Structure formats: C-alpha cells, structure tokens
Amino acid sequence: MAERYSSFTPGGTGWLLQRLTAAFLIVVLAFHFFLLHFVNHAADVTFAATQARMENVGYFLTMVLFLVTAAFHGVNGVYNALVNQGLTGTRKKVVFAVLTLAGLALVAQGTYVALVMAGWM
C-alpha cells in the first residue's frame, strides 16, 4: 500500500469542509469573475455602482459568505500544503496560529469593507 500524499484525514472535519467550501466556491468564483469582468467591466467600476450591488441583501450575504469560505479554503489549503512539506511540532502550532489569525483578520476587514460599501457603516 502506497503512502498517502495528503495530510488531510479522510472523513475528518477539515477534509469535509475543504470539499464543501470547494463546491460553493466553484460556483461563486465563476459568478464573481463573470459579473465583474464580462457583465460589468472592472475598468468602469465606481463606488456608486459597487454600492448599488452591495445594497442588495442577497448579494451582500453571498459576498460575505464568499469571503468566509474563500478565506477558510485558502488558509486551510496553505496549512495542509505546509504540513505536507514536513511541518511538525512547535513550528506547526505557530503556523496554525498565525494562519488562523490572518484568516480571521481577512474576514473581519473584508466584512467591514462590504458594510461600508453597502452604506450600512
């Protein structure tokens, strides 16, 4: 039996969440690119147009959920890539703490920005 390459534990919570967020992100990332590069063009973005989109509660909630899932999927992916590279012991714990803080800070900042864009803060 060959050695497993993945550091994910099949059936574990992290393993499952990485796949559930992946399924969500496939749809929302494609939507995000399509909306802001093909329906609207990035070069034509103005604060007023951004606010008009973000004021829609459904759009706002989708974008915040997009941010939360992307931050988790990305940070968890980086952590597992580093564990695959042989990260162990104290360094593994420090990297976990730093990545968790960075992910939480990213979500906090992004949510605050979305609230300001919507005109609710």
Next chain:
Amino acid sequence: MSQSYNRGLIEDFGRWKEFSAGMWAWIFHKFTGWMLIGYLFTHIAVLSSSLTSPEAYTTTIQGLESLFIIRVLEVGLLAVAVFHILNGIRLLMVDLGVGLEAQDKSFYASLIITGVIVVASVPTFLDGVTF
C-alpha cells in the same frame, strides 16, 4: 478497495522529469492555490480604499485598471482561477470515485479548456487600455 501506486515523494521536486500527469495536476493545484489566497489578501487591501472615501475607491480602481500590466496580471489571475476551478471539479469527482481511471485525461482536459477560456477572454480584459 481502490488500488494505489507508490510514485515516491512529490515534494522532491528535483525528480520532476519522472512526474506523471496526476503529480503535475497536484503541483499546479498547489501553485494556483497559493496565487489565489495571496491575491485574496491583496484584493481586500485594494478594496479597503473605500474606507477612505468613495472618491478614493473609484480613483484607486480606475487608476489600476488604466495600467496595461494590471490587465495582463488579471488575465494571469483568470488563468489561475479557471484552472483551479476545473481541476477542483476533477478532484471532487476523483474523491467521489467518478472517472478515477481517466484522471490523467481529465487533467489534460482542464489544461486545454483553461487555455481556450483564457485566450477567448483576452480581448475583454485588454479592452480600452494601451501598452
């Protein structure tokens, strides 16, 4: 029980000439993943210009979009995102046990479809900017 193959450590990049399609898919998925999470932090930082003022936000976005290099980087971001999405679908299918015997072909398909989508998107991404 599914059969598995011992191809040695992928982390040993020095033996890249021996890598199979699935190993390249693994490396490309890691590389594009690093790019995407790096970009997400940058993206939120740029959008944070909206915290200064509405004008600062509009000026920042439109100023960046007027630069040719930014448009080229956006095409690169599209390529990275499309590959990560397509290969991600491939990985979810493999996890579900669907098409495992064709995982090398689905990797090549991911590369080709990414190439087609990116080339077809270049005119849209470079619209209204000159070198």
